[in-house]
Amino acid sequence: xxxxxxxxxxxxxxxxxxxxxxSFFLMKNVKGGPFDTERALEPAIEANIQARYHxxxxxxxxxxxYTGPFNLDERGxxxxxxxxxGGVLSGDFGPSFRYRDFTVNDIIGQALPISALxxxxxxxxxLALGVSTGIASALRRGSGVDLAxxxxxxxxxxxxxxxIAGFLIIIFVFMIPLLPVAGWGSIKEMLLPGFCxxxxxxxxxxxxxxxxxxxxxxxxxxxxxxxxGLSPRTVVLRHALKGGLLPVVSYLGxxxxxxxxxxLVIERIFFIPGLxxxxxxxxxxxxxxxxxxxxxxxxxxxxxxxxVVDLAYTLLDPRIDLAEEA
Amino acid sequence: xSAADPKRFDLDDATAERLLxxxxxxxxxxxxxxxxxxxxxxxxxxxxxxxxxxxxxxSFLAPLLPLRSPVRSNLDITLHAPTLDGGDGNxxxxxxxxADSALVARQIEKDYWxxxxxxxxLISLRRMIFGSxxxxxxxxxxxxxxxxxxxxxxxxxTSILVSLAAALCSLVIGxxxxxxxxxxxxxxxxxxxxxxxxxxxxPFIFVVIFLITLIGDYRQVLEEEWGLDREKVxxxxxxxxxxxxxxxxxxxxxLSLKHxxxxxxxxxxxxxxxxxxxKHIVPNVLSIVIVYLTLTIPAVMLFEAFxxxxxxxxxxxxxxxxxxxxxxxxxxxxxRIHWWVVIFxxxxxxxxxxxxxxxxxxxxxxxxxxxxxxx
Numbered sequence: 001x002x003x004x005x006x007x008x009x010x011x012x013x014x015x016x017x018x019x020x021x022x023s024f025f026l027m028k029n030v031k032g033g034p035f036d037t038e039r040a041l042e043p044a045i046e047a048n049i050q051a052r053y054h055x056x057x058x059x060x061x062x063x064x065x066y067t068g069p070f071n072l073d074e075r076g077x078x079x080x081x082x083x084x085x086g087g088v089l090s091g092d093f094g095p096s097f098r099y100r101d102f103t104v105n106d107i108i109g110q111a112l113p114i115s116a117l118x119x120x121x122x123x124x125x126x127l128a129l130g131v132s133t134g135i136a137s138a139l140r141r142g143s144g145v146d147l148a149x150x151x152x153x154x155x156x157x158x159x160x161x162x163x164i165a166g167f168l169i170i171i172f173v174f175m176i177p178l179l180p181v182a183g184w185g186s187i188k189e190m191l192l193p194g195f196c197x198x199x200x201x202x203x204x205x206x207x208x209x210x211x212x213x214x215x216x217x218x219x220x221x222x223x224x225x226x227x228x229g230l231s232p233r234t235v236v237l238r239h240a241l242k243g244g245l246l247p248v249v250s251y252l253g254x255x256x257x258x259x260x261x262x263x264l265v266i267e268r269i270f271f272i273p274g275l276x277x278x279x280x281x282x283x284x285x286x287x288x289x290x291x292x293x294x295x296x297x298x299x300x301x302x303x304x305x306x307x308v309v310d311l312a313y314t315l316l317d318p319r320i321d322l323a324e325e326a
Numbered sequence: 327x328s329a330a331d332p333k334r335f336d337l338d339d340a341t342a343e344r345l346l347x348x349x350x351x352x353x354x355x356x357x358x359x360x361x362x363x364x365x366x367x368x369x370x371x372x373x374x375x376x377x378x379x380x381x382x383x384x385s386f387l388a389p390l391l392p393l394r395s396p397v398r399s400n401l402d403i404t405l406h407a408p409t410l411d412g413g414d415g416n417x418x419x420x421x422x423x424x425a426d427s428a429l430v431a432r433q434i435e436k437d438y439w440x441x442x443x444x445x446x447x448l449i450s451l452r453r454m455i456f457g458s459x460x461x462x463x464x465x466x467x468x469x470x471x472x473x474x475x476x477x478x479x480x481x482x483x484t485s486i487l488v489s490l491a492a493a494l495c496s497l498v499i500g501x502x503x504x505x506x507x508x509x510x511x512x513x514x515x516x517x518x519x520x521x522x523x524x525x526x527x528x529p530f531i532f533v534v535i536f537l538i539t540l541i542g543d544y545r546q547v548l549e550e551e552w553g554l555d556r557e558k559v560x561x562x563x564x565x566x567x568x569x570x571x572x573x574x575x576x577x578x579x580x581l582s583l584k585h586x587x588x589x590x591x592x593x594x595x596x597x598x599x600x601x602x603x604x605k606h607i608v609p610n611v612l613s614i615v616i617v618y619l620t621l622t623i624p625a626v627m628l629f630e631a632f633x634x635x636x637x638x639x640x641x642x643x644x645x646x647x648x649x650x651x652x653x654x655x656x657x658x659x660x661x662r663i664h665w666w667v668v669i670f671x672x673x674x675x676x677x678x679x680x681x682x683x684x685x686x687x688x689x690x691x692x693x694x695x696x697x698x699x700x701x
Contacts, residue, residue: 011523015527015528018524019528022533154680158675159672159675159679160628160631160635160648160675162651163671163672163675166655166658166668166672167668167672170658170663175663280636283539284539286539299527
């Protein structure tokens with residue numbers, strides 16, 4: 001276990017180095033900075049801005065300053081007291097290039113809880129829908145219910161989520177006015193976006209659960225349990241489910257990544273001020289530090305989620321050896 | 327049967343010749359014949375394939391069809407409900423058989439975008455067949471009064487082209503990477519696969535959005551020096567993202583084939599490396615590659631729609647399904663429900679993606695019976 005975590009940590013360092021340096025140097029090579037406006041700035045003002053954001057430093061120094069963990073700025077940022085630590089490694093993503101008075105940390109701090117809540121809601125939708133329909137169609141294999149559920153699952157995979165969101169808005173907001181169309185805060189406002197975001201993953205999870213349950217149900221120990229005279233309910237919930245859900249657990253990592261990505265779209269449709277909409281805006285506004293901050297944050301999230309999933313996997317299935325997996 | 331009676335195995339010449347001839351006539355069922363048969367027996371997949379081929383033809387022949395212009399807007403009939411009668415609000419002067427060629431060229435430029443010479447040929451063929459007749463707004467019009475039917479058909483061209491090109495891109499990178507890694511083995515293989523692992527854990531969409539925004543700035547340089555327009559860059563970027571799974575799958579297949587018994591048997595029988603590669607390795611890898619290709623195409627199509635939604639995809643005047651779907655979604659408002667702008671693009675896209683998914687699953691079952699029914 002320790003060895004596995006250590007190895008993961010090592011690869012994590014490599015991954016982060018790659019992500020940070022690639023995106024940093026890509027950004028720096030773009031023509032047109034974040035301060036390009038219609039009118040040309042006064043040379044003195046421009047020099048001031050350059051100095052303020054260290055754009056006049058050599059590239060390697062900017063990079064080191066950005067990554068940290070040491071603050072290379074001898075003067076200290078204007079208006080702030082001198083810091084020894086700075087940069088991403090100390091948890092400081094720097095100032096936003098576009099929203100002048102905010103740091104990237106401020107913006108992420110506001111938006112992340114919203115996105116995280118949306119993610120949790122849609123994950124709950126996905127798990128509840130996916131696992132229950134998957135079990136239902138495995139238990140009634142070949143029946144009409146199974147066929148209908150499988151078709152619905154394939155449909156859910158085949159349509160982009162903004163189209164599904166459009167349908168659902170028409171149905172549940174305009175035709176049957178049950179839910180609000182946009183906004184964020186109350187539980188009612190979370191239902192629809194969470195559902196739209198989770199639907200694709202519900203479809204995948206339903207497929208995985210069905211396959212896993214079918215395999216689990218055909219095993220010897222299930223027959224033994226049935227022969228002992230246990231009720232069908234106990235057999236399914238106690239004995240089959242544990243084995244049948246293994247593929248589901250391993251899919252949770254990619255699903256998390258997908259939900260994070262899908263939130264880019266859903267947050268735009270439902271006007272939710274989350275991290276996803278900030279990212280899209282920052283990329284088109286050339287707000288480099290914000291875009292990079294979000295990318296780095298998401299990489300960390302996805303990576304740690306994958307590691308947690310792998311750990312959970314071994315707890316559920318003792319046959320898997322982490323030392324080999326790493 | 328005993329060794330004491332060798333005569334029992336003696337055959338006269340005629341019988342021996344007959345047996346030999348029979349043996350020659352007997353043909354083993356190749357992998358592909360077998361797969362074809364299994365695919366045909368899998369009804370949903372077979373229908374999906376027929377549907378896709380039909381739809382592909384339709385979209386390829388779009389200039390030949392008597393459709394309205396997918397670009398020209400008519401603000402008098404915005405968001406018009408589907409109707410069967412023609413109406414001449416969107417009449418193309420270029421379709422008049424008497425029109426002179428300069429006018430036609432100018433008109434086509436305005437009503438479409440830069441078309442290939444093949445498409446120009448198809449349009450003049452259309453003028454010969456249909457004259458100035460064109461379809462009515464059978465599927466209604468969008469918020470700028472453009473004909474939805476025509477937009478969907480023309481949009482399918484872009485979407486299919488983008489997904490095919492990007493899937494092929496990912497195919498080339500993935501197959502070369504995976505095959506090289508699997509064949510070389512050892513330390514290099516380890517390193518290459520670790521690289522893939524690292525790339526896997528990067529949330530690529532962010533990088534892609536980043537890249538596409540960046541490319542916007544370098545557009546001129548790329549176009550002049552490298553001959554890459556935005557679409558080609560688009561294929562390359564998407565292809566560069568989707569090759570990872572392909573590389574893993576191909577590597578796994580090559581690794582297991584390298585030591586497979588039938589490959590060793592062929593080697594013992596004195597087959598040359600080239601022969602083994604062509605006859606045994608490539609067909610076996612190819613089957614799995616085709617399966618992943620059919621599963622990559624819908625993924626790319628969805629991705630294109632996703633990028634179009636964010637305003638980073640295909641640019642107007644060109645149309646793609648992603649763009650049409652985005653237009654449809656943004657036309658939703660509480661006062662009047664314009665169902666056609668949402669439903670029809672979604673149907674076209676959903677049916678195609680569904681068919682591709684079903685075909686991909688069916689092909690996997692057909693080519694790899696062991697995987698049957700597993701997801």
